[in-house]
Structure formats: structure tokens, C-alpha cells
Amino acid sequence: LNVVVVGLGYIGLPTAAVIARTGAQVLGIDVTQSVVDTVNSGKVHIEEVDLDGLVSGVVARGNLRASMQIAPADVFVIAVPTPFADDHAPNIGYVLRAATTIATVLKAGDVVILESTSPVGTTEKVRDLLAELRPDLKVPGRTTEIPDIAIAYCPERVLPGRILVELIDNDRVIGGITPRCARKALGFYRRFVRGACVTTTSRAAEMTKLTENAFRDVNIAFANELSRVADTMDVDVWDVIRLANRHPRVNILSPGPGVGGHCIAVDPWFLVHADRDNTPLIRTAREVNDAKCDYTVDRAADLIAANPNLPVACLGLAFKANIDDFRESPALKVATELARRFGDRIHVVEPYAAALPSEFDGTGAKLTDIDTAIESCGIMIVLVDHDVFKSVPVDERADKLVYDTRGIWPDQPRSVVRPEPLRLVV
Ligand code: SAJ
Secondary structure (H helix, E strand, C coil): CEEEEECCCCCHHHHHHHHHHCCCEEEEECCCHHHHHHHHCCCCCCCCCCHHHHHHHHHHCCCEEEECCCCCCCEEEECCCCCECCCCCECCHHHHHHHHHHHCCCCCCCEEEECCCCCCCHHHHHHHHHHHHCCCCCCCCCCCCCCCCEEEECCCCCCCCCHHHHHHHCCEEEEECCHHHHHHHHHHHCCCCCCCEEEEEHHHHHHHHHHHHHHHHHHHHHHHHHHHHHHHHCCCHHHHHHHHCCCCCCCCCCCCCCCCCCCCCCHHHHHHHHCHHHCHHHHHHHHHHHHHHHHHHHHHHHHHHHCCCCCEEEECCCCCCCCCCCCCCHHHHHHHHHHHHHHHHEEEECCCCCCCCHHHCCCCCEEECHHHHHHHCCEEEECCCCHHHHCCCHHHCCCCEEEECCCCCCCCCHHHCCCCCCCCCC
16 A cells, blocks of 8 residues: 655654555655755654654655655545634645645546645545546536545544554544545555554534544643633642542543644634634633633733742743643743743753753743752742652752742642732631
8 A cells, every 4th residue: 555644744644654564665855955964864852752762663664755746646645734813713725735736647546635734625626626626536526426536534633652552452533535536545544553443424524523632732721721720819829620520420620821723723713714793602612712811911020020039930831741742832821921020030850851942032931940049049830730840859949939830739838828818708
């Protein structure tokens, strides 16, 4: 089997490597020469658990090769970004460009699968584009005869940090332009997926992907809203959540300094943009989660300003625990703003960064390690729940003023856990 994967990013490269491991001949296409060169030398340009060993193995065995030039194949997988513009309008330009490239080598019998998170209707647009560019091929859904090619949407659903495990174990939703297309794509995913593969229409699969991330965003927004109310009431939100979650039908997620990453903070907008009238909850959740970042800055700034002699440690910059991904990271935004306001009082601890990102240039903030921060800083602002921070024992931080936005230190003496309540409700 010959497979082309277009886009060698966080999803495309692991996917290409996993397919190559099944013995297929995989060609990975990317627009960046350095990415192509890195992969061809058996190395990786992204950090993901076990990915380096897998890529070096399949490249050495000749099953994975990268190029900027497309070549004919039996299956084409599109895994390119779908960013949004300032008005939250989704940009499917990279998807359509990938389809345009594929059209140049497409032949009867081929299967084209879109994996990128996409607005509902995108797979049909890909079909229409392929039909326009290749009038010699019968495309699905537009002919009563058996079509020459199959087109399907199968969203990626893997969690950064667990990509190689979840690519195999997660269930997959496979949406065909027609049922026949879904069955063709199913045969491909069965090669490497251990989870269940469920077929549906391309539109339902597109909306399912957006729904999953909007669901998580709405639930995190609920936790973030609760944490603000709890601050006002002078109650420990972590206690409340632990207690409420003892109810058999309550399962509240964790508050934090906001929601980051390139998926949950982005995808719900695709639903809102498509139907603003019917998505007030999803839109508000996005706004609640974005506002949590500013709220965190304000509360941290109050604590820092009220204790002018104490150096400050900001713990973590990544968008979530135990990864080196800083995209849309609320921790990075909070720490940068604190550094802008308080300059060289700010010490940043981020075990996954070799140097401070350019956002900190000129602020005077310094990158340090957790041991130095514990020795020298009287204020600790916990922004990411990295394991290395969780493991700091209580006696090493008992005398610190702590603002723990992730609830990693439940044993922190209550009197100094956070700044004064905003407004005490009696
Ligand atoms: N977060 C909280 N509180 C929580 C859980 C998460 O504040 O209780 C924050 C995290 O710190 C982070 C953000 O939310 O800043 C997103 O993290 P995440 O772990 O929820 O999700 P991602 O962005 O790493 O991956 C998500 C996953 N989607 C779902 O769980 C529904 C993943 O399965 C998707 O494949 C991925 O988006 C994607 O590519 O769409």
C-alpha cells in the first residue's frame, strides 16, 4: 500500500510513522524544507513521547520518506492546519491547497481522507474542488455510477503527550461523502487502529470533532467560573470540586489560568462562526476561558504589588502539564504580563524550555530552576501542573505566599494559599 500524508506536523508525522510501521510505503509531504530534511535523516522536529524512536526506525527501514513533491499513491491523508482569522472565521486554505496538490496525481481507485479539524461541509468542498480540477474522474455524491475515487473525513482525536498510544487505541469516527466512501476509508484505518471504527456521513463526522472540543471547553469554563465565585466567597474551589464530585452524577473539571493549545481554544469558534444565533453557550464558554487569563494576571499582580520586597517565581509556561508546547498558552501570557509589569522581580521556571521565549525580551525576567526558585522567591505563582512542581514537599514551601491556579498543592497552609478575597460575601 502506498500512502501520502500531507502535512508533517503534530498529527501528520505521528500518523505517517504509525502507518509506515504497518509495512506501508509512506511519503510525507511538507512545505518546509527543514522539516523534510529532518524527517529524511530519521529525526523529528516536534517533541512527542516515543516519536523519535519510531521515526528513526521506519525511515531506516525505508517505509517513511519525506518530500516537498507529491507522488501517486493509493491513499492520501490530509493533516494540515486550519487556523482562524481575527473574526474567528475558519481558514481552510491549507486544506484546499493540499487537495489541489493531490489532484495532480489522483487516479481511479484512490482514497482521499481529511483529518484536519474543519468546519462542517469542508469535505464536500474538497470533493467539489477535486471534481473541478479532475473532470476526467467520477467523484462520489455527484454520480449515480460507481465513483472513481472515495473521499472521507476522519478527525484526529489524539492528546498531545499520548499521541502514539491514542492513534492506535482511540475509537475513530469515519465520515464518508457516501457510505461506500466510509467503507473504503474504514479498510485503511483497520490497518492500524485497535479502537472501534464507526462510520457516518462526512458532515456528522466534522461536527462530531468540533463538538468534542466544544464540550471540553464548556466544561472547563464551568470550572473556571466556579473558581472566580469561590474566590469571592472566600472558599477553596478545589475543596468544593472534590466534594461536589463525590456526587455520582457530577464530574467537574479543573480550573486553571485559562485554556490553551491549538485545539480547544480554537475549534469551538468554528461552531460559533457557522451559527452565531444558536451558540450562546459555546461562545460564552470561550469568553469565560479567555477572561480567566486576565483575571489570573490581576490576582497575581495584587499579591505581588502587596509584597514589594519578595521575588516572584512563575511556575510553568507550557499550555498544559508535562509538555513543551507553548501555543496559545495562558501560562505564557500570564508570566509575560507579570514580567512586563514587575520586571526583574519575576523568575520563571519552565523545565521544558531551554531559554525564555522572546516575549520576555527586555523585561528583565530570568529563567531559573525549581530549586533556585524555592531558595530565592517568597511568592510562588503556579501556572502549570508539571509533575516536577507537584513533587515539591510542603515543608519547602510552607512559608511562601502561593497563588496556585492549578490546585497542585492542596496541603499548602490555607492562610497564604492566595491573595485576599476580592469581595467577602457574608
Ligand atoms: N484544561 C483545564 N482544565 C481541565 C482540562 C484542561 O484548564 O480540567 C486546559 C489545559 O491546561 C490546556 C487546555 O485546557 O490549557 C487544553 O488541554 P486538554 O488536555 O484538554 O486538550 P488538548 O488541547 O491537549 O487536546 C484536545 C483533546 N480533546 C478532548 O479532550 C475533547 C484531544 O483529544 C484532541 O485530539 C485535541 O484537543 C485536538 O487535536 O483537537
